[in-house]
Amino acid sequence: MDVAGAGERVPPWVRRGGRSVLAGAAGIGLALTNLPLLVLSIASLALVPVPFLGMALVPWTTNLVRKRTDLERRLASRAGVPVARPYHPPPERGVPGGWRRFRWTLTDPATWRDLAWLVPGAVVGIAVGAIVVAIPLYGLAGLTLTPVWIWMGTDWYGYGTVWSVDTFGEAVLCVPQGAAILAGGLWVAPWLRRVDASFDRLLLAPTRAAELRLRVTQLTVTRADTVDAQAAELRRIERDLHDGIQARLVSLGMMIGLADELIDRNPAAAHEMLAEARKSSGTALVELRHLVRGIHPPVLAERGLVGAVRALALSLPVPITVDADLSGRLDTPVESAAYFAVAETLTNVVRHSRAQHAWVSLCHDAGRLAMVVTDDGAGGADSAAGTGLRGIERRLAAFDGTMTLSSPPGGPTVITMELPCALSSPRTTHSFATD
Numbered sequence: 557m558d559v560a561g562a563g564e565r566v567p568p569w570v571r572r573g574g575r576s577v578l579a580g581a582a583g584i585g586l587a588l589t590n591l592p593l594l595v596l597s598i599a600s601l602a603l604v605p606v607p608f609l610g611m612a613l614v615p616w617t618t619n620l621v622r623k624r625t626d627l628e629r630r631l632a633s634r635a636g637v638p639v640a641r642p643y644h645p646p647p648e649r650g651v652p653g654g655w656r657r658f659r660w661t662l663t664d665p666a667t668w669r670d671l672a673w674l675v676p677g678a679v680v681g682i683a684v685g686a687i688v689v690a691i692p693l694y695g696l697a698g699l700t701l702t703p704v705w706i707w708m709g710t711d712w713y714g715y716g717t718v719w720s721v722d723t724f725g726e727a728v729l730c731v732p733q734g735a736a737i738l739a740g741g742l743w744v745a746p747w748l749r750r751v752d753a754s755f756d757r758l759l760l761a762p763t764r765a766a767e768l769r770l771r772v773t774q775l776t777v778t779r780a781d782t783v784d785a786q787a788a789e790l791r792r793i794e795r796d797l798h799d800g801i802q803a804r805l806v807s808l809g810m811m812i813g814l815a816d817e818l819i820d821r822n823p824a825a826a827h828e829m830l831a832e833a834r835k836s837s838g839t840a841l842v843e844l845r846h847l848v849r850g851i852h853p854p855v856l857a858e859r860g861l862v863g864a865v866r867a868l869a870l871s872l873p874v875p876i877t878v879d880a881d882l883s884g885r886l887d888t889p890v891e892s893a894a895y896f897a898v899a900e901t902l903t904n905v906v907r908h909s910r911a912q913h914a915w916v917s918l919c920h921d922a923g924r925l926a927m928v929v930t931d932d933g934a935g936g937a938d939s940a941a942g943t944g945l946r947g948i949e950r951r952l953a954a955f956d957g958t959m960t961l962s963s964p965p966g967g968p969t970v971i972t973m974e975l976p977c978a979l980s981s982p983r984t985t986h987s988f989a990t991d
Contacts, residue, residue: 573692573742576749579631580688583752586627587681590674593621597671611658618661618670625670625760628677632753632760635746639753642666642762644769665763673759684752691741698734702727804840808833856895860885864895865916874906874931880918884979886925893955894925897948897973901929904945909933909969920979927973935967948973 600617604610622643629639644664646657661667815829856864862880869876886894898916905914911933919926937945938961948971949959956976963969 570742573745576635576745577688577692577742579634579749580685580745580752583628583631583681583749584685584689586624586631587678587685589624590678590681593617593624594671594674597621597674611655615657615661618667621667621670621674625673628681628756629760632756635749635753637750637753637757639757639761642669642760669759669763673756677756677759680752680755684748688741688745688748692738692745693741695734695736695738695741698730698737701730701734804836808836808840811836856891857888861891861894862918865898865918868895868899868902869916872902872906874902874911874914876902876914876916878916878918880916882918882920882925882979886977886979890925890955890975890977893951893957894927894973894975897951897957897959898927898929900948900951901971901973904937905929905931905933905969908937909935909967911967911969920977923976923978925975925977927975929971929973931967931969933967933969934965935963935969936965937961937963937969937971945971 596617600610600613603613626641629641632639643666644660646660811829811833815826815833818826818829855867859867860882862878862882865880866878869878885891902914902916905911909931911931914929914931917926917928917930945959945961951957952959952973952975958974960972961969962971
């Protein structure tokens, strides 16, 4: 039996409903932990006057509450209601239980908002979760009523409060009713989960002031990363100019000077030296072109992102399939960042993945450019392993972009990069494969 094929034939709304029912059941279980967490938090706050004990317990219990609310934010995000973490950055120094961490915990408004959410969040979570789970289960009971009725061998079996079953024919009539209730329950389950997630967002999401503070922190980090990246890029360009092209131009000038001195005394040697100078000038020109391409490839300016990625894919030894659907051109800085992010990713594929094939997908939707690079290599890529992925993250972060990595051992490796941007000019669609 082809299980994968059977899964693909299941309608999407059924899969979404099934996941929502499971999430509702998980939400009920998690909601039951809210009251113990509230009791622990109140007890730790009551022990604050006790020397050292309160300062040690408050951060510990607050950490438990934050783990719980983080789980709730994750469930809300899966329900289609993203909820960001609103907490202040932790102190740079100090140990858990110390004064700095204690003060950081109590002065964060998100700490008190988390505590305020515990009781109403549990009530709403249990109520909505019970509805999400109960409706499909009730429909499933109707579907299974006929075999249950036969198995029990009883003369009466009630379905609900008004539908009594006295005969086999009445039991059969429960089947379409149960199917309709089950389908309706699966259909409304995602919407009910969004209701629960929307309520969670009221207290668990950052306030306007917290959003501004987090935004300032993020911009400070990305600005520092961008400055560091630009400084490193300038040092690379300076090094390439000094050690490469400048050295060749100096050598070229010396050869031309020697040829000028030999032109009257030894014309043959002068001609050989001029030929060598001509060859050296050609090599310097090639290096200069490579340097210019590393700053901003001419093909990127001429053909745009799709054409530049296509030309890059043709130049690499690994066969690469590119699917692109863009309705226009990007702003020059964003286009350059997107190109070099893809280029660095493909360079990693060639150098580290041992892949036999790679795929690049480019699409723009809802104001975001999505770039997905996939390879069939060995997997195990790690952004902390020095393979250039951290550089890609910094490059994208300068434009509020993000990168996610999935690379289990054995592969495949999937790198998804997103950049918020707008498009302009006519539509261009490309799909090709390199051989």
